[in-house]
Amino acid sequence: MTNSFKVKLGQGGYGGVYKGRLHDGRDVAVKVLNESKGNGEEFINEVASISRTSHVNVVSLFSYCFQGRKRALIYEFVPNGSLEKFIYQKNPNYKQLKLEKLYQIAVGIARGLEYLHRGCSTRILHFDIKPHNILLDKDFSPKISDFGLAKIFPGRESIIPMTGARGTIGYIAPEVCCREFGEVSHKSDVYSYGMMVLEMAGGRKNVDVGVGRTSEIYFPHWVYERLEVDEELGLQGIENEEDKESARKMIIVSLWCILTNPSSRPAMNRVVEMLEGSLDSLRIPPKPFLYPSRSQSQAPDSSASASLIC
Secondary structure, three states, X not given: OOOOOOOEEEEEOOEEEXXXXXXXXXXXXXXXXXXXXXXXXXXXXXXXXXXXXXXXXXXXXXXEEEXXXXXXXXXXXXOOOEHHHHOOOOOOOOOOOOHHHHHHHHHHHHHHHHHHHHHOOEEXXXXXXXXXXXEEOOOOOEEEOOOOOOEEEEEOOOOOOOOOOOOOOOOOOHHHHOHHHOOOOHHHHHHHHHHHHHHHHHOOOOEOOOOOOHHHOEHHHHHHHHHHOOOOOOOOOOOOHHHHHHHHHHHHHHHXXXXXXXXXXXXXXXXXXXXXXXXXXXXXXXXXXXXXXXXXXXOOOHHHHHHHHO
């Protein structure tokens, strides 16, 4: 199928992804899991969760292979690869997508997550929403992928008893790391989505120590303070008033998504409504208490830095 794994598409902690072709001519992506994955929990998670889905913004699983300790997943081939290649201004190998397209991608991902949380026969929580796990088809429409950390719950229940954190640093909701912040639920995916869309709108990582001023290191804090006093956001890639409105909308919605208290975050169906509604109907959310004060951002100490990391 893969011509002896001739064309490699990518590499992750799970193993490699290779391009293949089925007998009927369809191109596929074959994800080969490492043999060191113990009892194969990630493999079982991925097959069990994604096999229940059918949505334009969720990658399709065609089949899987299971032979002894050898495990592979056969997915539809998504030609433009992952979103992370197209959103950061400092990526020399790929051209950053225009704001109009990034906005459309943000709406598509929100619709995919809304489907996983509410549209399936069972509620699916992804737990690893980040640019690397969003694939783009030939038209740059997004597809949520990599369900290795997903959790499945029957019915409408979504409060999750968990031991230990899961996800990727920089996108993990506070309650996943520390239960004192609230219950782990579908709102944890909402937080990860918000952090990702902030990076899409800003064209940079949310934490960037390479910026010129200390106050700009943590992008969510910097952009919130500018919104608070109604300052110009000064984002790159804004070509017209429509872009300006879309970027502002993406940022305000994202700030709602990353509120510290999970119960204060909107559900994904509400996120879709906010993105597709008018900018005038959106209000700026309260500042999460994990954010440092202005004085801290100018001269951060170790405690402030710890808050940012969390």
